[in-house]
Amino acid sequence: xxxxxxxxxxxxxxxxxxxxxxxxxxxxxxxxxxxxxxxxxxxxxxxxxxxxxxxxxxxxxxxxxxxxxxxxxxxxxxxxxxxxxxxxxxxxxxxxxxxxxxxxxxxxxxxxxxxxxxxxxxxxxxxxxxxxxxxxxxxxxxxxxxxxxxxxxxxxxxxxxxxxxxxxxxxxxxxxxxxxxxxxxxxxxxxxxxxxxxxxxxxxxxxxxxxxxxxxxxxxxxxxxxxxxxxxxxxxxxxxxxxxxxxxxxxxxxxxxxxxxxxxxxxxxxxxxxxxxxxxxxxxxxxxxxxxxxxxxxxxxxxxxxxxxxxxxxxxxxxxxxxxxxxxxxxxxxxxxxxxxxxxxxxxxxxxxxxxxxxxxxxxxx
Numbered sequence: 001x002x003x004x005x006x007x008x009x010x011x012x013x014x015x016x017x018x019x020x021x022x023x024x025x026x027x028x029x030x031x032x033x034x035x036x037x038x039x040x041x042x043x044x045x046x047x048x049x050x051x052x053x054x055x056x057x058x059x060x061x062x063x064x065x066x067x068x069x070x071x072x073x074x075x076x077x078x079x080x081x082x083x084x085x086x087x088x089x090x091x092x093x094x095x096x097x098x099x100x101x102x103x104x105x106x107x108x109x110x111x112x113x114x115x116x117x118x119x120x121x122x123x124x125x126x127x128x129x130x131x132x133x134x135x136x137x138x139x140x141x142x143x144x145x146x147x148x149x150x151x152x153x154x155x156x157x158x159x160x161x162x163x164x165x166x167x168x169x170x171x172x173x174x175x176x177x178x179x180x181x182x183x184x185x186x187x188x189x190x191x192x193x194x195x196x197x198x199x200x201x202x203x204x205x206x207x208x209x210x211x212x213x214x215x216x217x218x219x220x221x222x223x224x225x226x227x228x229x230x231x232x233x234x235x236x237x238x239x240x241x242x243x244x245x246x247x248x249x250x251x252x253x254x255x256x257x258x259x260x261x262x263x264x265x266x267x268x269x270x271x272x273x274x275x276x277x278x279x280x281x282x283x284x285x286x287x288x289x290x291x292x293x294x295x296x297x298x299x300x301x302x303x304x305x306x307x308x309x310x311x312x313x314x315x316x317x318x319x320x321x322x323x324x325x326x327x328x329x330x331x332x333x334x335x336x337x338x339x340x341x342x343x344x345x346x347x348x349x350x351x352x353x354x355x356x357x358x359x360x361x362x363x364x365x366x
Contacts, residue, residue: 012216015215015216015217015220016216016217016220018220019216019217019219019220019229019230019231019261020231021231021232021233021263022036022230022231022232022233022239022242022243023232023233023236023239024036024037024038024236024238024239024242025236025237025238025239025297025298025301026297027291027292027296027297028297028300029297029298029299029300029301029302029303029304030301031301033239036238036239036242037238037242038238038241038242038245040241042305042307045302045305045307046302046307046308047089048085048086048089048237048241048298049295049298049299049302049307049308050316051081051085051086051089051109052081052082052085052086052237052294052295052298053295053313053316053317053320054085054105054109054320055077055081055084055085055105056078056081056295057317057320057321057324058077058104058105058108058114058320058324059076059077059078059268060078061321061324062074062076062121063076063268063272065118065328066272067272070328071118071121071122071272072121072122072123073101073121073123073271073272073273074121074271074272075101075102075104075270075271075272076102076266076267076268076269076270076271076272077102077104077105077266078266078267078268079201079235079264079265079266079267079268079289079290079293079294080102080199080201080234080264080265080266080294081105081237081294081295082234082235082236082237082240082262082264082294082295082297082298083197083199083201083234083235083240083262083264083294084103084105084106084169084199085105085106085109085237086237086238086240086241086244086294087106087167087169087197087240087241087244087260087262088105088106088109088110088167089109089241089244090241090244090245090247090248091110091165091167091244091248092164093110093111093133093135094135094164095135095164095165095166095167095248096135096136096150096153096154096157096164096165096166096167097110097135097136097137097166097167097168098136098137098140098146098147098149098150098153098166098167098168099136099137099139099140099146099168099169100139100140100143100146100168100169100170100171100174101139101140101141102169102171102199103139103169104117104120104121104139106169107136107139110134110135110136111131111133111134111135111136112130112134112136113327113330114323114324114327115327115328115330115331115334116129116130116331117327118327118328118331119331119334120138120139122331124331124334124337125337125341125342125345126334126335135164137149143170143171143173143174143177143179144170144174144177144178144179144180144183145179146168146169146170147168147170147174147177147179147180147182147183147184147196148179148182148183149168150166150167150168150183150187150194150196151166151183151184151186151187151192151194153166153194154166154187154192154193154194154257155186155187155190155192157192157193158190158191158192158193163252164193165193165194165195165248165251165252166192166193166194166195167194167195167196167197167248168194168195168196168197169197169199170196170197170198170199171198171199171200171201171204172198172199172200172201172202172203172204172209172212172218173203173204173205173207173212174198174204175198175200175212175213175218175221176204176212176213180196180198180221181221181224181225183196184196184221184222184225184227184257184259185224185225187225187227187256187257188225188226188227188256188257190256191254191255191256191257192256192257193251193252193254193256193257194251194257195244195247195248195251195257195258195260196257196258196259196260197260197261197262198218198219198221198259198260198261198262199234199262199264200218200234200261200262200263200264201234201264201265201266202265202266202289203266203270203277203280203281205270205275206270206275206277206279206280208280217229217231217261218231218261219231219259219260219261221259222258222259225257225259227256227257227258227259228247228250228258228259229258229259229260229261230243230247230258230259230260230261231260231261231263232260232261232262232263233262233263234262234263234264234265234294235263235264235265235292235293235294235297236294236297237294237297237298238298238301240262243260244260247260264294265289265292267286267289267290299313338361338362338365339361339365340358340361340362340365343357343358343361344358
């Protein structure tokens with residue numbers, strides 16, 4: 001036997017080389033890989049910018065609303081606009097979205113009215129009641145559970161002969177959950193049309209990625225399930241879009257799932273529920289990541305093409321701010337929740353004791 005075969009470090013080092021980080025734009029907005037340049041019209045390129053700006057503006061307003069006590073749970077998304085909005089831009093409204101709790105931007109762009117997203121954050125039941133033409137589930141709070149859901153939905157789509165795919169997101173922390181591997185493995189076995197995203201933003205709340213796994217990449221976790229895995233610069237909107245579009249085409253062709261690891265970063269806290277990133281991240285680390293800001297990078301690209309300018313941006317942001325203001329007013333006008341409704345929503349077939357409690361609270365609430 002050739003002794004090189006037993007050089008375990010050599011095998012370990014070779015793994016990372018199998019998953020190079022795909023990139024189209026550098027930090028200055030220059031195209032560095034023309035072969036992977038997406039076939040998008042000028043209008044589509046501008047629309048992608050608008051979606052990312054919309055998400056950044058929503059993050060800024062939601063942060064303020066959370067501090068004012070006008071939202072419940074809110075997970076910031078600043079820094080992840082390309083990872084989230086450029087990926088979802090590659091899918092159709094007929095595709096099925098299974099979001100995590102940080103994926104509100106994709107969910108709203110997929111069709112959820114913004115005021116319902118605010119109601120969901122406040123814990124209002126109306127935030128979970130979707131129209132039939134919105135092919136999505138409410139954001140999953142349980143880490144990794146959406147991977148299992150996406151697998152099940154995708155198998156259902158395949159059994160019905162639908163030309164649709166399911167797509168779902170988790171974070172680097174979610175990749176450490178058993179549900180993630182189990183969902184990928186089962187989807188692989190049945191060649192389910194599903195795209196799994198691991199948004200590697202560096203931290204699972206306060207736990208850095210290197211403390212979660214010794215794997216050189218998270219994309220390589222696909223190999224154990226027998227599916228393709230690819231790593232992409234998650235701060236590069238065009239690279240994320242192109243990889244996502246190719247993955248969707250692969251799944252639609254009957255080849256089964258794809259795992260995409262987006263290398264991204266959240267500039268803010270894990271959530272507005274007391275997390276303080278200064279306790280586990282240095283200021284220098286955050287500032288260094290900001291030099292890769294996905295919106296700054298994409299803005300430079302569009303400006304060079306003559307498709308974007310400061311005046312366009314100011315007008316668009318003002319429009320988005322007004323839409324957010326109106327959505328907050330709609331959410332504020334939602335009916336107050338009742339204990340009797342909580343019981344009705346919880347029990348499809350209430351027993352005698354629950355029936356008596358419902359009647360008691362209905363009388364009290366009248």
